[in-house]
Amino acid sequence: MAVVRKSVATAERQPVTISFAGFNRAWAAWIGARLERQGHRVAFERFDPPPGTTIQQALEDLLLAEGRILVILSDWYFQLGPRTHEEWNQALRAVVATNTDRFAAVSVTNAALPTATAALSASSLWGIGAHEAERRLLARLGTVDTAPLEENPARSGPRFPSDQPRVWGGVPRRNIRFTGRENLLGSIYHRLQQAEHGAAVVTLLGMSGVGKTQIAAEYVYRFGSEYDAVWWVPADQRGTLRQRLAELAPALGLTTGPEYGERLRAVLDALRRGNPYSRWLLVLDGADQVGDIADLLPSGPGHVLITSQNRAWGEHNTALMEVPVYSRDESVAFVRRRADRLDDTDADRLAEALEDLPLLLDQTAGWLSDSTMSVDEYIGLLSTGNNSEAGLKVAADFPMTFQTAWSILLNQLRDTEPASIDLLRMCVFFAPGPIPVRLLRELPVRDLPEQLVGLMNDPLRWNDATAKLVQYSVVRRESHDVGSDEPGGGAEILHMHRMVHQTVRDGLSEADRREYAVVVRRALAAADPGRPTDTRLWPRYAEITPHLKAAGVLESTDPDIQQLVLNSLRYMYLSGEYTSGLKLAERGLAAWKELLGEFHPRIWDITRHYANLLHATGSYEKAESICRIAVDHLREERGQQDLDLLRAATGLAASLRGLARYDEAHEVSRLVLEGYLELVGDRDSRTLSARNNLAVSVRLLGRYQEALELDRQTLDIRRDALRPRHSWTLFSEINYAWDLRLLGRYDESVSVQERSVRTHRDVMGVDNPQTLRAEHTLIMGQYRTGERRAPVLLARLLERVERVLGENHPLTLMVASSYSCVAREHGDLDRARSVGEAVARRYRATLGPVHPYVLGCLGNNGLVLRAAGERQQAQELIEEALTGMNEAVGPDHPWTLGCALNATATRNFSGDPEGAAELSRDTSARAAAVLGATHPLTLSARIALAADLRALRKIQEAEKIEEEALASLSATQGAQHVHTVSARSRTRPFWDFEPQGT
Incomplete structure (x- = not known):
């Protein structure tokens, strides 16, 4: 027809x-x-x-x-x-x-x-x-007279399927045996397409082996023609994720410098803006450590697809989609494609025995395809497995048959490819996920077990062994172009699934475990760059640290491996990986006490790092407890002039500052500095850190000029002795700028900090805690100079800090407190109140009701209530803050003087001009004595005194005081400065409490 x-x-x-x-x-x-x-x-x-x-x-x-x-x-x-x-x-x-x-x-x-x-x-x-x-x-279709239309370069439709997206990286090869999942793939597509702008994030959730990664890969191939950029990122570890995201920068054509942090920042910014591509797809594969990587989740017009076992992604604004095991029809179809010698009946029986888990079906059917064993024989082996394996399940919801199935497969490999089993055993002493092969292949021959020497030195044997593991889906081979020409080294990594990792490791004898663990520990120690303070080496530490636990480094008495642990803790502290660092330090302290004894020198080393991490996260009481034990023991055992004692005392002083025991902290900080000066000299890095810490102590005591002098000395030496872009130099710049601001030298503070913030972003990365603190210092300096964008800038910073560090971190609370004050000043009273009350509540929960930070926040919240017209409540809070602050830090502390300034206003407004004037006169006198006659707080107290005297009809004295104060403000801040203009218009001055770093 x-x-x-x-x-x-x-x-x-x-x-x-x-x-x-x-x-x-x-x-x-x-x-x-x-x-x-x-x-x-x-x-x-x-x-x-x-x-x-x-x-x-x-x-x-x-x-x-x-x-x-x-x-x-x-x-x-x-x-x-x-x-x-x-x-x-x-x-x-x-x-x-x-x-x-x-x-x-x-x-x-x-x-x-x-x-x-x-x-x-x-x-x-x-x-x-x-x-x-x-x-x-x-x-x-019969449209013979119709020619293809010319392409529109700005088109948004799908591209020709044979044409790859303009940017394409890391995507696994397409699985030509992929089976089923049609409805799930369609649901993923519609979820992403229908999501609101910036919220197109879908998480594929399911147990290991259910096929999440394969579904994500199939989605990429089916729908990839609709994207201009597709980037696949292994997300097992934070360091790997950051590295792979940074590698996207050149692929997007972004012009960046060589710094790691700059590339990562540029990528996230480009994705957010949708420039150069708005149609992008990012796949985060194996993202199980949600708390470690959620802050790296990009926003913007593109789509994000996540595979994970962790339901916590539901708390991070992602759409969770459950990935079930195969339906029986899908299982049968898949088995028949994987092992075509099996018929429908055999495939059905095998699927039932393996409970339709895709990973097991893939591995088992692939093995049966090359084997002469019948399905009946295989199922018989499953049913008669060794009972001792019943306790070796990977997780409670995994069937027993998984362990037995793996034993069969590994026994087959052991008989046919023993070298692959040797390699596999070595790999399970790295963490599951990406395993950097380079670390193994760079080891000297003397550090390798005899059975691995030939394998590591023979590229052909190496390739055969890895190929066999890949063939049976034991590992996945991945390569990244990192410039290495070594066969199998540098660029090549092996990716091992978590279930496979656990199964193989559980099957090892104690002797094998000891042998292979020692080798991997040596490989990790050999890869330690040795300088955790060098930000240029942080990618190396990001590669090493995920494997410390799997290698059992805490079980070793080898000095090099113990130093690796200490260096890794230092890296985690400096890079802001606080959660991981705390876990390692806590386990390490317990393990080393048992292994080395309570008073071994290494105990004091790890205690110091543990205390730093506790202090960084606001756990001041716990930090003080362990530091006090160390200080007391070392002083009794070694005397006052001992370096370990000085290190322990440094941590003790930091904890005391966090607990608001400022006089005690100052005395300890002073003794530490004197000890270092005597033992190691003026320019040693430990002495510089001690001088920095003494400056923090005197700053918290309100002695801002003294803090400035100490910080200036430290900064000058660090700029000279270290490179200007060193993280310690940059930290000194933050402190110096902060001192300038507290002294009212706002323009100088901004000048220092503008350059410092740019360098921080380049060197340390945009989300490093130190960078975030640098930005906060800059914004607050700009706010004091009258910057109108301060509310917007602080709101953005607060969002980032909460995302990176969590809502209870000390830096988060510091930024939130500042934001509440700025929001109040710019008229957003509802926001100021909600944020300010939350900050006070969190401080009270962690620091107690009489801590100066709690009292200062109460005073700030009183200012919000005063602005909202709730004068009685405002006066109660402000008076409570004044009374408490006076008891906590004394009547001459700038914080107490600031609370007193606010109280003068509430007393005046409540009909007590005599009490207001008396307090104003006392406050201005004390402020002049403590801070100087031209300090902004002193001048604000003088302006307030003039207003109170005017209320008492003492006009002549009021005008004289006001005239002198206005002249000083114009001379120090400028005639058009916001404080000068406000005072000239007779707007009642106020003081914002600002928490400080400890």
Whole structure:
């Protein structure tokens, strides 16, 4: 029967239903877009006949659609079921051959298809370019007089499936045996497409081995034509994720310097802005440590797809999608593709035995495909497994058969490829996930077990061993271009699944465990750069630290390995990896006490790092407790002049500062500095740190000029002795700028800090805690100079700090307190109140009700209430803050004087001008004595005194005091400074309490 052709005009209006296999979805999208450009109305029909439906019935159902039916032919179209070619031939003859006017087809494969597809008269689109493919498509539908339209460079439609997205990195090869999951893939697509701007994040959630990674990869291939940039990132560890995200910078064509932090910042910013590409897809694979990496989740117009076992992603604004095990039909179809020697019955029985878990089906069916063992024999082995393995389940919800199945597979490998098993055993003493092979292959031969020497030195044996592990899905091979020419070294990593890792490790004897663990520990120690304070080496530490626990480094008495632990803790502290650092330090302290004894020198080393991490996270009481024990013991054992004692005392002083025991902290800090000066001299890094810490102590005592002098000395020496971009130099710049601001030298503070913030971002990364603190110092300096953008800048900073450090971290509370004050000053009283009350509540919970930070925040909240007209409540809070602060730090501390300044206003407004004037006079006198006659707080107290005297009708004295104060403000801050203008307009001055770093 001849094919009926329509006229061009009719064809352009004719609706077309595209029938396609899910595997060929990208072709369907591209073809549909081309037809819509020509005027067709297009509908899509994914061809996936349910079990029990014959092929003939499915084809007849297609005839219910309006217009033409365009079939996209591929081997995948005919594998659904799976059904035989003969079944297909019979259905094609019965339905298509009698309706050739309704059916048309294009072929996107060169594979052999059922012979009866000849009835479809398919045009081949295989192996040709987009322009020719569109011409053939239109010709097949009868639009012979219509030429392909010119491309619009700004188009947003899907690209030609043979053309890769402009940016493409890290995506695994497509799994040609991928089976099922059609509805899930469609749901992922619609969730992402329908999400609001900046919120298109989907997390595939499920247990290990359920196929999350394979689904994500298949999504990339099916829908990748709709993106301009696709980037796949292993997200098992924070360091790896940061590294791979930073590597996206050159792929996006971003112009950045060589600094690690700058590249990462540029990438996240480019994704957020959608420039150069707004249609981007980022896949985070294996993102189980949610708390460690959630802050790196990008926002913007693109899409993020996450695979994880951790339900905590639901708390980070992602749409969770459960990934179940295969349905039985999917299991049977997959097994038959993986092991074609098995029939439906065998596949069904195997799927039942393995409980339809895709990873187990893949590994077991792949092994059975190459084996002569029958399914019955295999299932018999499963049912008679060693009972001692019952306690070796990977997790409570994993079946026992998993361990037994792995034992069978590994025994097979042991017999055929013993070298691969040796390598596998070595790898399980790294953490699961990416394993940097370079660390093993760089070890000297003397450090390797005898059975691994030949393997490491022979590239052919190495490749054979890794290939066998990859073949059986034991590991995945990944390569990154890091500039290494070594075979298998540098660029190559092996990726091991967590279940495989646990299973292999649990099966090792104690002797094997000791032998392999020692080798991996040596590899990690050899890879230690030795300088954790050097930010340029942080990527190296990010590579090493995830493997410390798996290697059992805390069990070693080797000095090099113990130094690795200490260096890693220092890196974690400086880089802001506080959670990981605390876990390592806590376990390390307990392990080393048992291994080395309570008073071994290493105990004091790890105690110091542990205390630093506790202090950084606000756990001051715990830090003080362990530091006090160390100080008391070392003083008694070694005397006052001992370096370990001075280190322990340094931590003690920091804890005392956090607990607001400022006089005691100052005395300890002074003694520490004197000790270092005597033992190591003025320019030693330890002496400089001690001088820095003494400055912190005197700053908290309100002695700002003294703090400035100490910080200036430290900064000058660090700039000279270290490079200007060293993290310690930058830290001194923060403190120096802070001192300048507290002294009212706002312009100088901003000048120092503007350059410092830029350098921080380049050197340490945009989200490093020290960088965030530098930005806070800059914004507050700008605010004091009258910067109107301060509320917006602080709001953005607060959002980032909360994301990176959490809402209870000391720096978060510091920034939140500042934001509340600035929001109040700019009229956003509701926001100021909610944030300010939350800060006070959190400080009270961690520091107690009488800590100066709690009292200072109460005073700030009183100012909010005063601005809102709630004068009685405001006065109660402000007076409570004044009384408490006086008891906590004394009447002459700037914090107490600031609280007194605020109290003068509430007393005046409440009808007590005499009490207000008396307090104002006392406050201005004390402020002048403590801070100097021209300090902003002193001048504010003088302006307040003038207002109070005016209320008492003492006009002449009031005008004289006011005139002198205004002259001083103009001379020190400038005639147009916000404080000067406010005072000139007789606006009542106030004082904001600002928590300080400890």
